[in-house]
Amino acid sequence: FNPFDFPPDKENWTEEDLRELWDDGNHTITGAGWDPEGADEEEWEYVLDMVDRGKEVPIAPFYLPYRKIIPPIPDNHSAIKSPTDLIEELDRIEEFLKWVSYIFEDGSSYEGTVWDDVAQGRGVYSNEDGLVRYEGEWHRNDPEGHGVVEVEIPVIEPVAGSALEKKMRAQGRIIKRDFMSPEEREWLNKDIEDSYRLSSGYAEIPFYEREEWLQEYEKKP
Structure with missing residues (x-):
């Protein structure tokens, strides 16, 4: 029995469409994915053995967010030769983010930074009736990273004398x-x-x- 043997997908969805990635793990790891925070003794034994033998540790079947780099940074960038150079390049990119304030047709709003009309960086989103509000980091129009979601749950109020x-x-x-x-x-x-x-x-x-x-x-x- 293979729990990941899904039926054929007639719409041909890809991992990029779903914005998620899945990877296959070794049969020795019986859990739903290897996470250092919640790994059991059996998983640690297997992982440490792989490290001692100089092999890569498979982390899956495990969900990984699909993050398409925006803006794209080429692999052969002449100014990026180390992790420090990469951080400096990302800092330079932040200087070109635009600050906008949008009110959409449905009444929802977004105020924050964008890159090429895509929410990127930090911003605040409120839905049309103001009951849901998110303030934090954004990545390609998705609330991703550090942020706070505020949800106001309407309470039923009776009519006087009812x-x-x-x-x-x-x-x-x-x-x-x-x-x-x-x-x-x-x-x-x-x-x-x-x-x-x-x-x-x-x-x-x-x-x-x-x-x-x-x-x-x-x-x-």
Whole structure:
């Protein structure tokens, strides 16, 4: 039985398309991949034996993020001859990153650095309703590296005087309305009334769109 004998892929997805890489390990390693942080005694024995014999250590079947270098650095770059030169080249590349602030059609936004219109470096992304926010490192439009994800989970709030409110109060639940100022509570009630009217197919025409406005000012704003 081979757990990695997957059925044929009719769409011909590649590892680059999936942005992941898989590698095959030695049969001696029975786990789902060799990780120094969680390796057991059997895995360490096998790995150290491979090192003593001067052989490469297979680390897999193990998931590796597919990271296409952006911008590409050629292997025969005349100025890159050591790891230190590579770090200096990456520092020079950072100087050419542009700082942008985008608001997309769906209402989501991104503010941070880009390389050739691709999110690269550091930036902040917020989804259309503002409930999800990521601030941190980016690599080819993907949040990858160090960063913080903030997720605001909406809490169900009952309508004043409803059966749900009575049930929640009986359960000892905290209701946000109780901690609002009188003005905030009044605006909340108006928003709820508007929501009920819209759900019933009622829509109020703004004053500047009415005939009264035209009679008073003779033209629309």
